[in-house]
Amino acid sequence: MNHTEQDLVTEDSPRDHYKALVKRSPFYEKQVALSNTNKWHRWKAYTVADEIECMEQEYFAVRNSCGVFDVTPMSKYRIGGPDAEAFMNRLVTRDVRKIKPGRVGYTVWCNDQGKVIDDGTIFHLEQGVYLLCAQERQYDWLMLSALGFDVEISEETNNIACLAVQGPTSCATLKAMGLAGIEGMKPFGLTHFDFGGAKLMVSRTGFTGDLGYELWIDFDSAEALWDALFEAGKDRGIRAIGGDALELARIEAGFILGGVDFVPANQCVRLHHDRSPFELDLGWLVDFSKESFTGRTALLREKQEGSRYRLVKLNIEGNKPAHNAYVMNGKGGKTIGAVSSAAWSPVAKANVALASLDLTKRINDNNIWVEIFYQKELKWHRKWARAEIVKDPFWNPERKRVTPPADV
């Protein structure tokens, strides 16, 4: 969506909040200065770049050098208090006790029906203090879940700015910026640095399936951080990226996206349009050894009785991305599902997709086809393409896991 200056009246006082229909991240001016496409979209209250200069170059920065994406709009909640651990463990499906202080864990959380409200990351800041990050806003669900717990929950979304620094030269860039010892940080690690007197939190996390870090800092120090980062990375191919490049990277990594690959359960109105963790191929996040967590009863029943859907990664023949394609049981066969995310993956040299299959239908895993529709100068074409269900992410490089990362 292209916006006009009028949309972006800033917030002068609380009573003028309605004038600021779109919030600006503290990195907004920096991105505007770089942008020659003026392409933006909305992520909750914030405006976020689709593309800064050139989507393809931005994507290749993530895969070949270093791409920087503004993740400030991410919902962030600080959870502390005597019952914080018990609260977190009741909230999410996995066992939070296994995420030690200084570590980050990916998780989902469900409603009573065992359907995924959102996925996100838990940052175990210090013993018994957590930062929960998610795409969707969660404050009401957290408050509702707090009944009976002695916890303090504070919304930090508009206090903490965040940059995702992703790609093979990301580690070297951060080291050049002065983050001594960053190379020793393991995947899902979490460390704090001093940044000109401000507290800079760095985690080895991301949404690209590559080597990468996320930098967390208060709004006031955000611009200085941007400047230091780009100065340090100028010889390492650093580039600000937009959401389009990130979207391609996350599909290659096989990561699901709320609102695209599943409907967040609290926003879902229609029966069976939401998804359980099992139905999103995230059964590994469900830990039934915990006595009690929201969704446990329903998920236990689902585990015994079977799921309704199955999320699969598809490797599709040809090079036409299977956007919104139906998935069929055999060429010309019955519809068994639909593609939710699709892309031509430059790095995997493959036509990839995420799709949801309806397990109430008869499915032959070895004879799956997709019916792809595409347009050429307003004329629609249809193409049948064979698809193979693959287990591993389409892009899963060794450098994502190696510590220390190569010094490039």
Add this chain to the structure above:
Amino acid sequence: MTKQYDAIVIGGGHNGLVCAAYLGKAGKKVLLLEAADEVGGMARTREFCEGYRVSAGAHILHSLSAQVVKELALLDHGLDRSGHCLETVILDEQGAHVTAGRDSASGEGLSPEEIEAYASFKKKLRSYAELMQPMMRRRPPRVAALGFRDSVALAKLGWNMRFGLGTEEMRDFLRLAGINIYDVLDEFLGEGPASDKLKGMISLDAVMGSFTGPRSPNTVFTYLCRLMGELEGDMQLPVGGMGAVMQALANAAQAHGVEVRTAAPVSSIRTEKGCVVGVRLASGDDIDADIVVSNADPKTTFLKLLGAPKLEAGFANRVSRIRNRGTAAKLHFALRGLPKFTGLEEGQLRNRLLVASSSDFVELAFNPVKYEEVSDSPAIELVIPSLADPSLAPEGHHVMSIALPHVPYALKGGWDAEARKAFIDSVIASVERFAPGFTELVVDSELLTPADIEAQFGATGGHWHHGELALDQMLMLRPLYGAAQYTTPLDGLFLCGAGCHPGGGVSGLPGHNAAAAVLKNKKKGRAEAVA
């Protein structure tokens, strides 16, 4: 490990006793734990000042299920239903009282047409109560996953509605069941001061125990619930008070092998991996059992004994939103003699006396409670139990038991000593208007506001019915979906109190239905088997 008990029942109110007795009868080894020194809950009869005893909550026996009486052989265990059957006298300051029985009415100014209108109205509404009664004697249907038995029960209800009531009456039932009693009374009963008194009586009966006035929606439904009690038998003041009825239930339970332990408050329900494994007493002792049945109200059971953290978030929040603002209070008077009511003979004092001269009177008495205030002209239900059982008071003395439908749980400014005295004095003044000289007879008094009832009997909000009786909290919605069939999200935990279907009143039906649910419950695959 062999456990000493098959089941533990928490709470020895009437439903706990009934449930325990049925479980014992079915051969289960049952332990009943009561926090107080004696069983009976709100229906126990205890001394409120030296030498005077009265039933704490329920003071009239009227809705005890005949089926429960028969199946538990309560008459053999000490239940006495031979006493005087109460009529209702709606008081008039000048002595122009109206006396109402089940279908009869008499009094100054009542025309034969008005009496006939009353009788036919009662018969009409009682036919609706009869229609609903079978649904009250079984667990509510599970609508989302309708089983065979549920389908049959609903089909029977539909058949009886269509062919039992007939087209006209079915339409009237569907028209009336959800609306307010005020409009319905205006439609069916006559006008004038005498008929107004009948309307006042029915209004009071419809709202007693609920946060409602006669103009509130749902009050036809609450009146039908009341009439279901009338189907079970007449109103009586039992010898020995309601406590004697409770003792009969305890005797029946014990005869079936139930171990009753009093002064044994439970502090928590113990679980392992989503399954109940027993209880912990306030003394710190643990007692094991795979089945725990709670007679406590749903909020106490889920949020205090179990704790919200052991429940899933959505369910816990729905529990916290159960409507249970109690508004019914009790006021007990120790009297040095029998009061004289203008225009009433001594024999008539054995009846139920009401200060409820019209529907409007009851509505006006309700209004202040919405704003946490008390009416200076409250609606009153009073009985003198010592006339039925002189042993309740010293010789020549009497006790008066008053139920007040509209007293706030939290009074604006607080229930301090001054506020309590002012309220008691205003009730004394109200009674004085009908019984000159009453004030001089009062030796002592005891006021149980909803807050007191909560403190003494543990019912959250001090609500007699453990939760408002209303269309949004009835049948498969009572106390809330997910726990409406006496089962709960926790394997082995059951509910049996008035918070369950079919609700409050000393009917014993929730206890009866809960026992059936416990006995029918096939042990689910204990959760850890999968984990």
